[in-house]
Amino acid sequence: MASQTKVRANIFDSSKYHGLGRDALVGIYRTMFLSRRLDDREIQLKRQNRTFFQINGAGHEGVLAAAGLVLKPSYDWFFPYYRDRALMLMLGMTPYEMLLGAVGAKDDPSSGGRQMPSHWGSRRLNIVPGASATGMQWLHAVGAAEAAIYYDHFPKALEQARQAPLGDGLTHHADEIAYVSGGDGSTSEGEFFESLNAACLRRVPVLFLVEDNGYAISVPIEAQTAGGSISKLVSNFPGLMIEECDGVDPIECYATLSRAAAYCRTQRLPALVHAHVTRPYSHSLSDDERLYKTPEDRESEARRDPIPSFSLFLVREGIVEGREMEELEAEVEREVLEATDRALGADSAPADSIYTCVYSPDVNPTGPLFEAAAPEGPGPSGPHAAGKLKTMVEMISLALADEMARDERIVVFGEDVADCTREQNLAQVKGKGGVFKATVGLQRRFGSARVFNTPIAEAGIVGRAFGMAVRGLKPVPEIQFFDYIWPAMMQLRNELSNLRWRSAGHFKAPVVLRVAIGGYLTGGGIYHSQCGEVVFTHVPGLRVVMPSTALDLCGLLRTAIRSDDPVMFLEHKHLYRQPYSRSAYPGADFTIPFGRARLVREGRDLSIVTYGAVVHRAELAAAELAREGISAEILDLRSLSPYDWDAIAASVRKTNRVIVAYEDMRSWGYGAEIAARIADELFDELDAPVRRVAATDTFCAYHPKLEQAILPQVENIRREARDLVAY
Ligand SMILES: Cc1ncc(C[n+]2csc(CCOP(=O)(O)OP(=O)(O)O)c2C)c(N)n1
Numbered sequence: 151m152a153s154q155t156k157v158r159a160n161i162f163d164s165s166k167y168h169g170l171g172r173d174a175l176v177g178i179y180r181t182m183f184l185s186r187r188l189d190d191r192e193i194q195l196k197r198q199n200r201t202f203f204q205i206n207g208a209g210h211e212g213v214l215a216a217a218g219l220v221l222k223p224s225y226d227w228f229f230p231y232y233r234d235r236a237l238m239l240m241l242g243m244t245p246y247e248m249l250l251g252a253v254g255a256k257d258d259p260s261s262g263g264r265q266m267p268s269h270w271g272s273r274r275l276n277i278v279p280g281a282s283a284t285g286m287q288w289l290h291a292v293g294a295a296e297a298a299i300y301y302d303h304f305p306k307a308l309e310q311a312r313q314a315p316l317g318d319g320l321t322h323h324a325d326e327i328a329y330v331s332g333g334d335g336s337t338s339e340g341e342f343f344e345s346l347n348a349a350c351l352r353r354v355p356v357l358f359l360v361e362d363n364g365y366a367i368s369v370p371i372e373a374q375t376a377g378g379s380i381s382k383l384v385s386n387f388p389g390l391m392i393e394e395c396d397g398v399d400p401i402e403c404y405a406t407l408s409r410a411a412a413y414c415r416t417q418r419l420p421a422l423v424h425a426h427v428t429r430p431y432s433h434s435l436s437d438d439e440r441l442y443k444t445p446e447d448r449e450s451e452a453r454r455d456p457i458p459s460f461s462l463f464l465v466r467e468g469i470v471e472g473r474e475m476e477e478l479e480a481e482v483e484r485e486v487l488e489a490t491d492r493a494l495g496a497d498s499a500p501a502d503s504i505y506t507c508v509y510s511p512d513v514n515p516t517g518p519l520f521e522a523a524a525p526e527g528p529g530p531s532g533p534h535a536a537g538k539l540k541t542m543v544e545m546i547s548l549a550l551a552d553e554m555a556r557d558e559r560i561v562v563f564g565e566d567v568a569d570c571t572r573e574q575n576l577a578q579v580k581g582k583g584g585v586f587k588a589t590v591g592l593q594r595r596f597g598s599a600r601v602f603n604t605p606i607a608e609a610g611i612v613g614r615a616f617g618m619a620v621r622g623l624k625p626v627p628e629i630q631f632f633d634y635i636w637p638a639m640m641q642l643r644n645e646l647s648n649l650r651w652r653s654a655g656h657f658k659a660p661v662v663l664r665v666a667i668g669g670y671l672t673g674g675g676i677y678h679s680q681c682g683e684v685v686f687t688h689v690p691g692l693r694v695v696m697p698s699t700a701l702d703l704c705g706l707l708r709t710a711i712r713s714d715d716p717v718m719f720l721e722h723k724h725l726y727r728q729p730y731s732r733s734a735y736p737g738a739d740f741t742i743p744f745g746r747a748r749l750v751r752e753g754r755d756l757s758i759v760t761y762g763a764v765v766h767r768a769e770l771a772a773a774e775l776a777r778e779g780i781s782a783e784i785l786d787l788r789s790l791s792p793y794d795w796d797a798i799a800a801s802v803r804k805t806n807r808v809i810v811a812y813e814d815m816r817s818w819g820y821g822a823e824i825a826a827r828i829a830d831e832l833f834d835e836l837d838a839p840v841r842r843v844a845a846t847d848t849f850c851a852y853h854p855k856l857e858q859a860i861l862p863q864v865e866n867i868r869r870e871a872r873d874l875v876a877y
């Protein structure tokens with residue numbers, strides 16, 4: 151502790167305690183003790199089977215209570231992890247609210263009973279609930295801090311964010327910071343290093359707190375972190391202030407965190423505090439630390455327990471008298487008991503509420519709002535057409551430019567998306583604007599704050615977008631190749647898609663992720679030809695669309711941006727420049743609702759349900775089949791989740807025969823779901839089995855001859871169609 155000298159209460163000298171007054175010191179202890187007693191109560195409730203999970207914050211209370219004096223609720227932004235109970239109490243979350251989480255009550259402010267307890271969230275306090283995946287939150291805080299800097303320069307964006315759904319009360323302050331915490335183990339995730347790199351590159355005010363208790367469940371620090379010290383390991387990140395402190399001494403922590411937070415607030419740069427804490431209890435109630443800690447280890451940890459040591463300190467220093475301490479602790483016990491009684495009587499959410507908040511309740515992208523007048527006339531060259539026909543890739547930058555002009559919340563970023571990072575050279579060069587030129591000219595027109603390049607870090611791209619979107623921005627990042635989306639899988643599957651659901655509708659992350667996808671490149675090989683859209687249509691909360699014409703791309707991209715859900719916007723690389731996919735630009739208000747298929751060709755004898763690059767192949771097959779007297783109907787789904795079941799059903803009822811044709815591998819593919827549903831709901835309508843035409847169950851090869859054998863071709867469709875009609 152800072153000082154062991156006895157003082158008389160009437161000559162209290164706060165300078166000995168880094169400026170903390172008596173009330174603040176007692177307040178710190180009260181919160182620490184309350185935090186511990188809540189853990190103890192929850193552990194008891196779990197053992198009595200009255201709750202379903204418990205994870206504690208024991209041993210971490212000192213540094214967290216101190217952080218509560220340095221950070222500002224409803225002002226700063228918080229990305230805490232599960233051990234942050236004491237900080238949450240300091241910020242204003244109540245014991246009752248916490249216990250509502252433990253019993254999984256409907257009114258649990260963090261998740262309404264959808265997440266395990268200790269996944270703290272509060273809209274009121276700017277506390278963004280974390281998922282259970284350790285270490286993902288580091289990136290979210292960087293995105294949130296990037297939003298803070300952005301709003302400094304784009305006040306209209308903040309106004310627009312406030313007008314959007316859930317925008318009520320969105321705060322922004324010139325000296326706000328983003329707080330993020332995690333354990334020593336979570337710093338081993340690549341996302342931690344990506345977040346430090348991004349925070350230092352972008353120079354944004356994030357306060358990183360590493361709560362190092364020396365263990366990640368049973369794994370000790372020497373098997374976790376090279377050299378045993380995370381602060382030493384990251385000591386060369388430029389601009390990153392680093393301090394280490396004894397995390398069980400709240401006064402020392404207060405001093406350290408005050409310096410770090412002041413640095414973030416004033417310099418607008420990141421800081422990292424490495425606090426050494428203890429974990430006097432097992433990892434969680436599912437763990438027994440005696441299996442891997444010796445009695446001596448446990449005893450020495452117990453000696454560093456911040457609760458008894460800070461209590462003793464306060465009494466020894468004469469700040470609190472023994473009797474006062476007893477009264478304070480008794481009062482806390484009463485508070486915990488009373489909150490427990492209330493929480494145990496709280497209602498859980500009704501079972502039929504499970505479907506709420508998977509998607510936005512405010513904006514329905516399948517609805518009439520998005521039924522803008524379609525361009526008239528036969529196809530894309532009708533009278534609405536302005537100027538010459540645009541390829542799909544040209545249409546992207548046109549649509550994005552119009553949206554960016556009307557909505558200042560939109561930011562575009564990714565690998566190579568800018569025209570030229572070195573702005574001073576823009577006048578001398580044509581500009582890159584994406585490896586496919588999809589974003590060309592956007593940086594030049596809207597500036598480098600709105601269109602910028604990122605490191606090659608896909609988790610970072612999506613994780614930062616998450617943090618920005620939580621703050622009300624509308625990020626439209628790009629994943630350069632679908633083949634390289636996998637580092638972002640955790641962010642997509644476990645964070646972005648379910649934030650709204652797991653926060654019971656209090657938070658959302660409506661990012662539009664543009665992804666270049668697909669093969670037929672004659673030379674793309676395994677790593678530039680992948681599809682795999684079905685991996686994402688399997689994720690609730692995500693919308694997945696995949697247009698096959700420039701007109702559809704324009705309408706669907708606009709709907710994606712104007713909707714309120716995360717959208718995976720799949721752009722087929724092979725179609726980017728095909729003359730047959732071109733359309734005239736339909737104007738700045740053209741939208742297409744999600745979940746509406748396009749009838750590409752009417753037919754009588756069989757239906758081909760397809761999307762993406764296979765649409766054109768189906769058209770070619772249909773033309774050949776027509777010469778043989780077979781009339782094929784083609785549906786381009788274009789929106790894969792949601793998809794247009796009504797259109798599929800109507801077509802199958804008409805033709806009684808159906809092929810589902812898709813580019814991805816045949817087994818377990820998108821067609822499996824469609825085929826299963828047709829077999830289930832339209833069995834009586836069928837005159838033949840449901841057929842799938844798809845890629846072989848292999849990877850996609852480089853040599854064009856092999857690629858041709860692997861991906862579905864016109865001939866495959868034609869053969870299956872003939873066979874089906876003859877069935
Ligand atoms: C990505 C991921 N991998 C594994 C787990 C399982 N898990 C939960 S907590 C934990 C240990 C975390 O240790 P640390 O970051 O040091 O935090 P502590 O619990 O010690 O405070 C692990 C491995 C997880 N939740 N997420």
Ligand SMILES: [Mg+2]
Nearest residue numbers: 333334365366
């Ligand atoms: Mg740990």
